[in-house]
Amino acid sequence: xxxxxxxxxxxxxxxxxxxxxxxxxxxxxxxxxxxxxxxxxxxxxxxxxxxxxxxxxxxxxxxxxxxxxxxxxxxxxxxxxxxxxxxxxxxxxxxxxxxxxxxxxxxxxxxxxxxxxxxxxxxxxxxxxxxxxxxxxxxxxxxxxxxxxxxxxxxxxxxxxxxxxxxxxxxxxxxxxxxxxxxxxxxxxxxxxxxxxxxxxxxxxxxxxxxxxxxxxxxxxxxxxxxxxxxxxxxxxxxxxxxxxxxxxxxxxxxxxxxxxxxxxxxxxxxxxxxxxxxxxxxxxxxxxxxxxxxxxxxxxxxxxxxxxxxxxxxxxxxxxxxxxxxxxxxxxxxxxxxxxxxxxxxxxxxxxxxxxxxxxxxxxxxxxxxxxxxxxxxxxxxxxxxxxxxxxxxxxxxxxxxxxxxxxxxxxxxxxxxxxxxxxxxxxxxxxxxxxxxxxxxxxxxxxxxxxxxxxxxxxxxxxxxxxxxxxxxxxxxxxxxxxxxxxxxxxxxxxxxxxxxxxxxxxxxxxxxxxxxxxxxxxxxxxxxxxxxxxxxxxxxxxxxxxxxxxxxxxxxxxxxxxxxxxxxxxxxxxxxxxxxxxxxxxxxxxxxxxxxxxxxxxxxxxxxxxxxxxxxxxxxxxxxxxxxxxxxxxxxxxxxxx
Numbered sequence: 001x002x003x004x005x006x007x008x009x010x011x012x013x014x015x016x017x018x019x020x021x022x023x024x025x026x027x028x029x030x031x032x033x034x035x036x037x038x039x040x041x042x043x044x045x046x047x048x049x050x051x052x053x054x055x056x057x058x059x060x061x062x063x064x065x066x067x068x069x070x071x072x073x074x075x076x077x078x079x080x081x082x083x084x085x086x087x088x089x090x091x092x093x094x095x096x097x098x099x100x101x102x103x104x105x106x107x108x109x110x111x112x113x114x115x116x117x118x119x120x121x122x123x124x125x126x127x128x129x130x131x132x133x134x135x136x137x138x139x140x141x142x143x144x145x146x147x148x149x150x151x152x153x154x155x156x157x158x159x160x161x162x163x164x165x166x167x168x169x170x171x172x173x174x175x176x177x178x179x180x181x182x183x184x185x186x187x188x189x190x191x192x193x194x195x196x197x198x199x200x201x202x203x204x205x206x207x208x209x210x211x212x213x214x215x216x217x218x219x220x221x222x223x224x225x226x227x228x229x230x231x232x233x234x235x236x237x238x239x240x241x242x243x244x245x246x247x248x249x250x251x252x253x254x255x256x257x258x259x260x261x262x263x264x265x266x267x268x269x270x271x272x273x274x275x276x277x278x279x280x281x282x283x284x285x286x287x288x289x290x291x292x293x294x295x296x297x298x299x300x301x302x303x304x305x306x307x308x309x310x311x312x313x314x315x316x317x318x319x320x321x322x323x324x325x326x327x328x329x330x331x332x333x334x335x336x337x338x339x340x341x342x343x344x345x346x347x348x349x350x351x352x353x354x355x356x357x358x359x360x361x362x363x364x365x366x367x368x369x370x371x372x373x374x375x376x377x378x379x380x381x382x383x384x385x386x387x388x389x390x391x392x393x394x395x396x397x398x399x400x401x402x403x404x405x406x407x408x409x410x411x412x413x414x415x416x417x418x419x420x421x422x423x424x425x426x427x428x429x430x431x432x433x434x435x436x437x438x439x440x441x442x443x444x445x446x447x448x449x450x451x452x453x454x455x456x457x458x459x460x461x462x463x464x465x466x467x468x469x470x471x472x473x474x475x476x477x478x479x480x481x482x483x484x485x486x487x488x489x490x491x492x493x494x495x496x497x498x499x500x501x502x503x504x505x506x507x508x509x510x511x512x513x514x515x516x517x518x519x520x521x522x523x524x525x526x527x528x529x530x531x532x533x534x535x536x537x538x539x540x541x542x543x544x545x546x547x548x549x550x551x552x553x554x555x556x557x558x559x560x561x562x563x564x565x566x567x568x569x570x571x572x573x574x575x576x577x578x579x580x581x582x583x584x585x586x587x588x589x590x591x592x593x594x595x596x597x598x599x600x601x602x603x604x605x606x607x608x609x610x611x612x613x614x615x616x617x618x619x620x621x622x623x624x625x626x627x628x629x630x631x632x633x634x635x636x637x638x639x640x641x642x643x644x645x
Contacts, residue, residue: 221372221384221616222487228383232486236347238605239494242501243343246598248508253597268345269338275324275331276345279317283405286313288395295474301368304389306397306474310404310467317408318415332416339504343497346409350402350493354382354486357398361386370483385485399484402492403470410496411463417456417500417507422448451513451593455503458525462499462583465529472536475543477617491609501602502587513593524586532579535568539576555635557628565635571642573633577614578640581607614640 222228245253260266292309324331335342361369364387373384390398425445473479482488505511513521542552542564552566568575584606591599618639622629639645 221380221619225377225379228379228487232379232383232490235487235490235494236351238601239497240340240343240347242598242602242605243340243497246501246505246508246596247340251505251509251596251598265341267341269334269341271334272338272341272345275329275334276342280349280405282317282320283313283408284396284401286316287397287401287404288393293471295471297474297480299480301388304480306400306479308400308471308473310407310470313404314408314411314463314467317412321412332419335413336416336420346493346496347490350489351486353398353402354385354484354489357385357387357390357484357489358382360390364390370481373483373485381485383485383487385483385488388481388483389479390484399479399482399488402489406492406495407463407466407470410499411460411467413496413500414456414459414463414503417452417503418460421452421456421507422446449510449512451511451518451590452503452507454518454522455506455587455590458522459500459503461526462529465533469533469536472540475540476536477620481620498602498606502590502599505596505599506590506593509594511590511593513590517589517592521586521589525583528579528582528586531568532576532583535575535579538567538569539564555628555632557625559625563625563628563632565632570636572638572640573618573636574614574640577610581610581640584610611640 222231244256245251287307287309290307290309291312292307294305294307296303296305298304321331358381366374369386370384370388373381373386375381388399392398423446424442506513542554542562552564553570554562554564554566556562572578584603588600588603622633625632
């Protein structure tokens with residue numbers, strides 16, 4: 001619509017509004033007839049004076065039908081014709097000019113505003129009173145709650161000189177800055193208000209409730225840098241020292257012979273490297289291929305994919321050893337003869353890999369770092385590990401590679417003990433027997449020691465349990481939150497030798513054990529292993545099936561997960577670690593046949609590592625779940641031993 005048409009429309013509206021307003025204020029006038037309007041147009045058009053006589057209005061019934069009766073318009077015209085004609089013409093011109101002005105857009109808008117206000121006042125007289133009140137009342141501006149609170153506090157301080165302001169609650173950043181820089185009282189007072197009524201010399205003590213900047217910053221794993229240094233020294237030194245003092249000849253703590261450390265053969269053996277390096281390379285390469293179960297897990301850092309092919313790798317490694325023995329490569333004898341060099345090789349490999357992992361993490365964005373390895377201290381970050389799931393070439397999971405190396409090595413070592421413990425007779429070539437007859441003959445005539453056989457078999461079963469059910473690790477602390485640092489890699493490196501230490505001790509010294517001791521040892525070990533597997537399976541099923549949380553007792557957390565309080569998990573907070581501790585403690589019954597301190601120290605050290613790990617996991621959960629974990633601790637009060645610890 002053009003401006004001209006809009007203006008004409010608004011002008012017609014204003015004219016009708018003016019007529020309505022004037023009709024309400026003035027006395028009602030009868031509407032003139034059409035003859036009167038025609039006479040007015042003739043008078044305005046002709047400049048000649050007209051007589052006072054005018055044509056009478058037509059009284060035809062067709063035109064006047066439906067209209068109210070009115071006085072004769074002739075009288076009105078006669079009164080108007082008494083005035084001179086020039087004045088009438090001037091008045092008509094003025095009216096036309098006024099109408100033209102009224103049709104301009106600005107005037108139209110102003111009239112529209114005035115007519116709306118006049119209509120509102122006439123319709124609701126209360127609105128006019130409200131507008132008058134708003135004009136007289138002071139103007140109120142809208143402010144945020146924080147701004148209004150600050151203004152009210154300042155006005156209270158200005159009005160009352162004895163007013164003692166309450167300190168403003170500071171943010172985490174302000175609190176940390178004050179604690180570090182020890183800000184003065186004047187700076188803390190300027191946070192409250194900037195009034196000149198207070199000065200720096202006022203002897204007023206302001207107390208602020210200290211709130212920790214971050215629980216993560218205060219929480220230090222392994223006791224800070226000194227704890228990390230202690231663990232970094234203990235893990236390799238204790239493991240190598242135990243095997244140095246308990247070799248095939250003697251097993252006791254004695255003064256070390258320094259001449260042994262001057263020879264290079266003490267540290268490495270080339271024949272051993274020929275077998276160990278291909279084993280490392282084969283496990284590393286085969287981890288690229290999905291030869292087992294592939295599981296995709298959602299973590300705090302997004303989605304992670306794990307390939308659990310440990311059992312396949314163990315079978316392939318065993319087949320490779322059998323083939324090598326068949327072709328007279330003597331893999332078993334080489335490994336057992338250079339056992340201490342093998343321990344040292346694994347320890348050095350773990351330290352070198354941890355250095356590579358630390359250097360590699362500097363090329364990764366800090367958002368992908370382990371939140372517990374951002375302290376800025378080299379020892380802490382190096383030991384805890386900056387990355388949680390690093391991958392070489394985006395294919396090989398470093399953590400799973402070392403985990404598989406650790407478990408498969410433990411399995412192979414105990415299989416070597418079994419192989420060397422059992423002695424089969426040499427078949428005579430003259431005897432012609434069938435295959436099943438040969439096998440039966442070998443089993444009947446085989447010679448072996450019972451104690452080494454039982455101990456090695458128990459450890460083999462323990463390793464097979466880890467490999468068969470390794471997919472239960474998918475949602476555990478081990479894979480999702482443990483950083484790949486010196487602590488993690490050294491723990492994987494010492495696991496085969498600490499777990500196999502008692503079996504090797506019994507194998508080397510041909511320890512004789514009574515039948516009841518072996519029965520008790522085996523029963524406790526197997527019951528603990530079954531308990532551990534049931535606990536891990538229950539936890540794994542609970543985490544993978546959230547709907548199952550409605551059927552079992554659990555405690556919700558603010559992170560959206562739930563804490564299991566059912567079955568074995570309502571007796572202690574870490575039943576899987578309790579079962580693991582029982583497995584190691586059952587091995588101490590071996591000393592009843594022949595006592596020696598190194599096996600005892602090995603078992604106690606392994607148990608201490610498990611207890612420390614359970615305590616560290618408990619502290620992490622307390623830091624992560626906060627109030628929900630406190631509720632969980634009231635439900636399940638003990639960590640490892642019911643009613644004790």
